[in-house]
Amino acid sequence: MKRLVPVLVSLCSALVAYSAQAADKPAAPAATPAVVDSVQMLERAVAKDSTKFDNLYRLGVMYLDRDRVAEAARVLTKASELRPKDVKTLVNLGAAMDAAGKPAAAQDYYVKALGLSPADSIAACRLASSYYAQGKYTDAMSQLRKLVKDHPQAYCAYFTLGVAFADAGLYRDAIRMWRKVVAIAPTSPEAVSANESIEVLEKFVEKK
Secondary structure, eight states, X not given: OTTOSXXXXXXXGTTSOOOSSOTTSOOOOOOOOOOTTHHHHHHHXXXXXXXXXXXXXXXXXXXXXXXXXXXXXXXHHHHHHHOTTOHHHHHHHHHHHHHTTOHHHHHHHHHHHHHHOTTOHHHHHHHHHHHHHHTOHHHHHHHHHHHHXXXXXXXXXXXXXXXXXXXXXXXXXXXXXXXXXHHHOTTSHHHHHHHHHHHHHHHHHHHO
């Protein structure tokens, strides 16, 4: 059954950029899509003046959204040099490192972010997902248990728990976790993936 569920390919949306939306609050409806040339506009702005944090950060997030990982890491590193204690930048740098296949570096960024903001549920969830993807299952589960205890509405934690249960063959428990995701944040990317996975697992369970 492992890897049958579509969502297992991308754990807990681990590479989705950190936004102002907290991971333990329902996601708002998607905003109107940005104009097509928004990346090019920001690239020109950064090329003209690479000392403006906001432009660097926004460009780095856009690169991440478009899977331009190396460019995202480069730009976000510059942003972090300007504001070393900016938690959002650190978490997105972690996401870029995870996407680049460098989990140890990613986890360092997440841990640093949590050192600055211990209650940040997004950083905690990204760290748990990174541990799980690397095969550090004990560390991942410990992190997830703490996250759910501290943030009962942290839907991305339930998402990753669902992944873990599905991998372990505990399909009904996986479905239960993913239903929590849908209940807490029905418009989130995690909920979309959770619904797809629930549909697949329910059909599989019915055949048993």
